[in-house]
Amino acid sequence: MATLIHSARLIEGGAVVEDAWVLFEGDRIAHVDRGPVPQALVPVASSTIDAAGRLLTPGFIDLHCHGGGGAAFDDGDDAASVALGVHRRHGTTRAVLSLVSAPLALLERRLEGIARRASADPLVLGAHLEGPFLAVGHKGAHDPATLRAPEPTDVDRLLAAADGQLVQLTLAPELPGALEAVRALADAGVAVAVGHTDADFDEARAAFDEGASLLTHAFNGMNGIHHRSPGPVVAALGAAHVTLEIVADGMHLHPAITRLAFDAAPGRIALVSDAMAAAGAGDGDYELGGLAVEVRDGCARLAAGGAIAGSTLTLDAALRHAVTVAGVPLPHAVRALTETPARAIGREGELGRIAPGFVADAVLLDDDLEITGVWAAGERLV
Numbered sequence: 219m220a221t222l223i224h225s226a227r228l229i230e231g232g233a234v235v236e237d238a239w240v241l242f243e244g245d246r247i248a249h250v251d252r253g254p255v256p257q258a259l260v261p262v263a264s265s266t267i268d269a270a271g272r273l274l275t276p277g278f279i280d281l282h283c284h285g286g287g288g289a290a291f292d293d294g295d296d297a298a299s300v301a302l303g304v305h306r307r308h309g310t311t312r313a314v315l316s317l318v319s320a321p322l323a324l325l326e327r328r329l330e331g332i333a334r335r336a337s338a339d340p341l342v343l344g345a346h347l348e349g350p351f352l353a354v355g356h357k358g359a360h361d362p363a364t365l366r367a368p369e370p371t372d373v374d375r376l377l378a379a380a381d382g383q384l385v386q387l388t389l390a391p392e393l394p395g396a397l398e399a400v401r402a403l404a405d406a407g408v409a410v411a412v413g414h415t416d417a418d419f420d421e422a423r424a425a426f427d428e429g430a431s432l433l434t435h436a437f438n439g440m441n442g443i444h445h446r447s448p449g450p451v452v453a454a455l456g457a458a459h460v461t462l463e464i465v466a467d468g469m470h471l472h473p474a475i476t477r478l479a480f481d482a483a484p485g486r487i488a489l490v491s492d493a494m495a496a497a498g499a500g501d502g503d504y505e506l507g508g509l510a511v512e513v514r515d516g517c518a519r520l521a522a523g524g525a526i527a528g529s530t531l532t533l534d535a536a537l538r539h540a541v542t543v544a545g546v547p548l549p550h551a552v553r554a555l556t557e558t559p560a561r562a563i564g565r566e567g568e569l570g571r572i573a574p575g576f577v578a579d580a581v582l583l584d585d586d587l588e589i590t591g592v593w594a595a596g597e598r599l600v
Contacts, residue, residue, distance in 0.1 A: 304499075390415035
């Protein structure tokens, strides 16, 4: 199967290329250029799309997503299919499936299920464990009864259950044994994230020095920036290898803070959804990790205590908010959905760009940044 998309405004490498075209052959990108399409290539394409000046971007990559469409990734393969369907319609062509904190044995079973799914579905990049090695004082929407300090045997059990499909793990680096866990996980190829933490600047920096390379939903679930106690956000900004997750929904962060993060860490911001089951399903009463969640006016909060409980965001909405509300330049916002998350999990050689040899993932958007087409592995989804 070949697909030719022409007459597009291509957003690639932090720039906009006018009158661009791209040819997919199978699940890979074969050619990219601008101007007239060589006639020798036209018969090769079995499907031709006139973009008519619309925006063409790489497929969106979500590093942190818990569910959608009324379903959560904690609830097994059928629920995952429902949730992934919602996010794929909104431009997310590759996703890391996030699990909230739970007893270790239950997390092992859930990791085994995601590992099977990822082995069969290349659009699933693997698993993200958001916990259970989190600080009780910054637990957010995690059940405090499930939180624990990491033991080496805990790390070994989770790695074994994931069977090579554990992509990311969030932990609080001030916990006993946490720095040893950072080293072990990083050595195993896991992107370790600092998050849900009471760490100060030095503790966060120590984790980054040991190999942690992400900051989970920056500014949320951690100490803020104080002029005498800069905290983990400033530690992440000062570590050139660290990617900062941003939830650009206008609820997790003020738009001015979203813009500040992009300005302070150019090329190191990953827009994530942190979506829970209500994404694409509307207001109502839900559950996250066994805790009751109320979603009102699109904002998800715990019924008990009112802590933010993920989001109802999709990545196309995150793009619109970042650009039209926070004032982030469009090429920079697109990079935060594509190149940067791919690099954060070591997949920059095949994901996140419209370039020959890369996977044939793409999103077509109109001038209002609304989705008009989505392709993943060369197949049209929308």
